[in-house]
Amino acid sequence: MPIWVRNVEGSSKKPPKPECGCEDWIDHWKRNQTKHFGNATCMAIGRLEPHDKELVGAHVWKRGDAAEQYIVPLCKTHNMIDPEKWFEVDDAASPVSTRKQLPCHVPEER
Numbered sequence: 099m100p101i102w103v104r105n106v107e108g109s110s111k112k113p114p115k116p117e118c119g120c121e122d123w124i125d126h127w128k129r130n131q132t133k134h135f136g137n138a139t140c141m142a143i144g145r146l147e148p149h150d151k152e153l154v155g156a157h158v159w160k161r162g163d164a165a166e167q168y169i170v171p172l173c174k175t176h177n178m179i180d181p182e183k184w185f186e187v188d189d190a191a192s193p194v195s196t197r198k199q200l201p202c203h204v205p206e207e208r
């Protein structure tokens with residue numbers, strides 16, 4: 099079942115750094131997602147070709163959930179979709195909350 103999302107305004111230009119200890123948002127997604135086990139690829143589906151080569155951990159809103167932002171893997175092109183427009187991502191996008199969670203990276207103490 100596809101999931102409807104839209105980009106968070108301004109997040110593609112200057113995304114905030116993760117505060118959970120993860121290297122970046124793709125790292126955060128990889129550690130916390132539960133449905134995708136191959137290499138991460140852009141999860142945008144529908145009439146949205148072509149994809150860009152560069153992949154980012156994109157900040158999105160999930161339809162029906164205004165409480166928090168989620169991370170899904172999107173290519174640069176689809177991370178630039180107008181924040182007003184809802185689009186579908188694959189079920190394997192397994193949107194991950196931006197909050198710190200147990201699988202997050204814990205930097206080693208020096």
Ligand SMILES: [Zn+2]
Binds near residue numbers: 119198201
């Ligand atoms: Zn994290």
Ligand SMILES: [Zn+2]
Binds near residue numbers: 148175176
């Ligand atoms: Zn794409």
